[in-house]
Amino acid sequence: MSGSPVWHPFTQHGLKAPVPLVTHARDALLYTAEGEEIVDAVSSWWVTTHGHCHPRIMDAVREQAGKLDQLIFAGWTHEPAEEVARGLVEMVPDALTRVFFSDSGSTAVEVALKMALGHWAHTGRPRHRLLVLEHSYHGDTIGAMSVGERGVFNAPYAPLLFDVGTIPFPQGDGANTIDALERECAGGAAAFIVEPLVLGAGGMLTYPPHVLKAMREVCARHDVLFIADEVMTGWGRTGTLLACEQAGVVPDILCLAKGITGGSMPLAVTLASEPIFQAHYSTSRETMFYHSSSYTANPLACAAAAANLAIWREEPVLERIAALGEKQQAHLNAAAAAHPNLINTRRCGTITAIDIEDADGGYLSTLSPRLMGYFRERGVLLRPLGNTVYVMPPYSITDAQLDKVWTAIGEAALSVNR
Numbered sequence: 253m254s255g256s257p258v259w260h261p262f263t264q265h266g267l268k269a270p271v272p273l274v275t276h277a278r279d280a281l282l283y284t285a286e287g288e289e290i291v292d293a294v295s296s297w298w299v300t301t302h303g304h305c306h307p308r309i310m311d312a313v314r315e316q317a318g319k320l321d322q323l324i325f326a327g328w329t330h331e332p333a334e335e336v337a338r339g340l341v342e343m344v345p346d347a348l349t350r351v352f353f354s355d356s357g358s359t360a361v362e363v364a365l366k367m368a369l370g371h372w373a374h375t376g377r378p379r380h381r382l383l384v385l386e387h388s389y390h391g392d393t394i395g396a397m398s399v400g401e402r403g404v405f406n407a408p409y410a411p412l413l414f415d416v417g418t419i420p421f422p423q424g425d426g427a428n429t430i431d432a433l434e435r436e437c438a439g440g441a442a443a444f445i446v447e448p449l450v451l452g453a454g455g456m457l458t459y460p461p462h463v464l465k466a467m468r469e470v471c472a473r474h475d476v477l478f479i480a481d482e483v484m485t486g487w488g489r490t491g492t493l494l495a496c497e498q499a500g501v502v503p504d505i506l507c508l509a510k511g512i513t514g515g516s517m518p519l520a521v522t523l524a525s526e527p528i529f530q531a532h533y534s535t536s537r538e539t540m541f542y543h544s545s546s547y548t549a550n551p552l553a554c555a556a557a558a559a560n561l562a563i564w565r566e567e568p569v570l571e572r573i574a575a576l577g578e579k580q581q582a583h584l585n586a587a588a589a590a591h592p593n594l595i596n597t598r599r600c601g602t603i604t605a606i607d608i609e610d611a612d613g614g615y616l617s618t619l620s621p622r623l624m625g626y627f628r629e630r631g632v633l634l635r636p637l638g639n640t641v642y643v644m645p646p647y648s649i650t651d652a653q654l655d656k657v658w659t660a661i662g663e664a665a666l667s668v669n670r
Contacts, residue, residue, distance in 0.1 A: 267621055272628070277304035280649040282633065292633045293645050293657045298452070298484050300515030302563060303648030309514045309559040316555035325353065325548040332554035339561040340521060343493065345502040348523040352541070353549035357483035358391025360507040360520035361445070363543055365395045367505055367524055368443035368477045371531040374539045379442035382414075383433070383476070386421040387454035388447055390481050399445050401454060404616060417441065421451075426463035433467055437474035443505075444471050445479040448495035449600055452484040455615075456605035456642045458598045461499035468501045477504045477528075483520070487511030488573045489644065491601030493564070504528060513556035514563070515646075518547075572647045573602055579651065580604045580643065583658040591665040603644050608665060610639035623664055630660045 260271065273285040280303060282290040292300065302309070316332060323330050337351040352367075354360050365382065372379040382399055389405070390396040397406045398413040406413065417436045422429040433444065448464050451457040471478040480503035485495035487510065492498055494506075505528065509520035532541045547553075563569065577599070584604045588597045593609040610619050617638040627634040634641060634657070641661055645654065 264621075269621060269625060270628070279303035279305075280646045280653050288631060290628075290631050290633050291645075291649070291653045291656055293643050293649075294633060294635050295515060295644050295646050296633075297510075297635075298489070298644055299510040300646045301487050301511040302514050302560075302569075303646045304515075306514055306516070306559075306563070308563055309516050309556050312555045312559035313516065313552055316552050320551045322547070322550060322552075326544055330549075330551050330554070332551050332558055333549040336521075336554050336557045336561065339558065339565075340508075340523065343561070343564070344506065344523060347502050347504075347525050348506055349526045350524045350529040352522045352524065352543075353554075354520045354522065354543075355518050355545055355547055355550070355553075356391070356520050357481075357507065357509040358393040358396045359545065360483060360509050360522045361390045361396045361399070361479075361481055362393055363522040364445070364479045364481075364505045364507050365399065365443070366543055367522065367528050367532075367541070368479065370539075370541060371477065371528045372442050374531040374534075379440055381417055381436075381439070381441045383417045383419055383436050383441050383444040385419050385429075385446045385451070387451050387457055388445070388481075389451070389453035390445065390447075391483075405453075419444070421457065422459040422463045426459065426466065429463060430466050430470060433470045434474075437470055437476045441474075441476045443477035443479050445481055447481050448485055448501070449490050449498065450485055450495065450603055453637065455637050455640050456598065456603065458600050458605075464496070464499040464501055468499070468503070479503060479505045479507070481507045483507055483509045488569060488647070489601055489603055491573060491577055492570070495600075512560065513553055514560040517550075517553040517556040519550070519553040519557055569647065576602045576645070576647055576649070579654060583643075583654065587658060587662055587665070591662060594661075594665050602647070603642065605640055605642040606661070608639045608641060608668065612639070614638050619668060622668060626664050626668060627660055630656075630663070632657050632660045634660070 274282045275285050276283050280292050282292050340351055354363055384399045387401050389400045394412050419432050420428050468478050480496050482494055486508050504525050506523040513519050532539050581599050584597050588594050594606050596607040598605050610617050615638040619639045620636045623636045
C-alpha cells in the first residue's frame with residue numbers, strides 16, 4: 253500500500269483525483285497545506301451555516317470541554333442537552349413536545365421510522381407500510397436507504413432493504429402526487445417520510461409549498477404519520493428556520509441534524525408529538541423506545557448546539573439568509589442568461605441549482621468528476637450531483653467570494669464540454 257490509508261466517502265479512489273489536505277478554516281474559507289484558499293460553496297456537505305469556526309460556538313465547546321466531555325444518556329442527563337431540548341421545543345411548533353438525540357441525519361431518520369412503527373405497535377393497531385417520495389434520499393444506514401431512491405447508491409445492498417410504497421415526484425400542479433398518496437394512505441400506511449420543498453441528493457429538485465401542504469392533509473385524513481426530514485432543509489436553508497413553515501405544515505415527527513450545531517459537531521435530533529411519546533410510555537419495559545448510541549447527546553456537541561440556538565435567538569440570522577438568497581438569485585439569473593447550456597434554474601432560500609446540458613445526465617454523468625476537478629483548480633469547493641451544479645454556501649460568505657463561485661460556474665459552462 254502506498255499513500256494514505258484513508259478510505260473516503262463517496263470517493264472513487266481508482267480515479268486518482270487529488271485529495272487536498274485542509275489545515276484550517278474560517279467563515280466560508282478553507283485553507284490547504286499547499287497554501288491555497290478555497291471557497292466552501294457547499295457548506296462542507298450542507299452542515300456549516302454561520303461559517304467555519306464561529307467564535308461563539310467554538311468558545312462554548314472549549315468551555316464545555318473543561319467540565320464534562322461524555323456521559324451515558326440512558327437514565328442520566330446533563331445541562332447542555334436539557335438546554336438544547338428546551339430551546340428546540342420553544343422554536344418548533346407546539347405539537348412537537350419530545351426531543352430524542354442521536355448523532356447524524358441517517359440516525360435521526362432511523363429513529364423516526366422506529367418511533368412511527370412503535371407508535372402503531374404499542375397502540376394495538378399495528379401498521380407496517382412506509383411511504384416515500386420518488387427521488388428521495390434520507391441517508392446511508394439500512395432503514396434510511398430503504399426509504400430512499402433505489403439505484404446506484406444502494407444496488408449492492410438490495411437484499412438488506414425493505415419494501416416501501418413510492419409516491420411520484422410532483423409534476424405540474426402536483427395532482428399526480430396527491431392522487432397516488434391518497435390511494436396509498438387509504439390502504440392503512442404507517443407513515444410517509446418526505447424532504448420538504450427540496451430533495452437534496454436527488455438532484456436539488458424543488459416543489460411548491462402548496463403540494464407539501466396537500467400531502468400533509470392527505471396523511472392527516474387517513475391518520476398516517478407524517479415525517480419531515482429537515483436534515484438538509486432545516487436551519488434556514490430554504491429561507492425559513494424550517495421548510496415546513498412555508499406550507500404551514502406541522503409534522504408528527506421532525507428530523508434535524510447538520511446545521512443544529514452550526515456544522516461544527518456531529519449531532520442530530522428527532523422531535524416527536526406527544527401521542528407518539530405516550531405510545532411508548534408505561535410501567536412496562538417492553539414498550540420503552542429501544543434505540544441509542546454510545547455518544548447520544550454528547551455534552552460537547554450539545555454545547556455547540558446550545559450556542560447555535562443562542563445565535564438564532566439573538567442575531568438577525570433570517571435577515572442574512574434573505575440577503576444571501578437575493579444575491580444567489582441574481583447570480584443564477586445572470587448565469588442562465590449568459591450561458592445557454594445552463595438550464596433548469598431553481599432556487600429555494602439560499603439553495604440554488606442549475607444543470608449543465610449533458611447527453612449522459614444523471615448522477616453518474618462523466619461531467620461530475622471533471623467539474624469537481626475544474627472547480628478545485630479555481631479555488632472553489634463545489635460537488636456537482638451528476639450534471640447538476642448547486643451552490644449552498646455558509647451564510648457568512650462575502651460578495652467577493654460568491655462572485656468567485658459563480659464566475660467559476662460560468663467558466664465551466666464555457667469549457668467543460670470542449
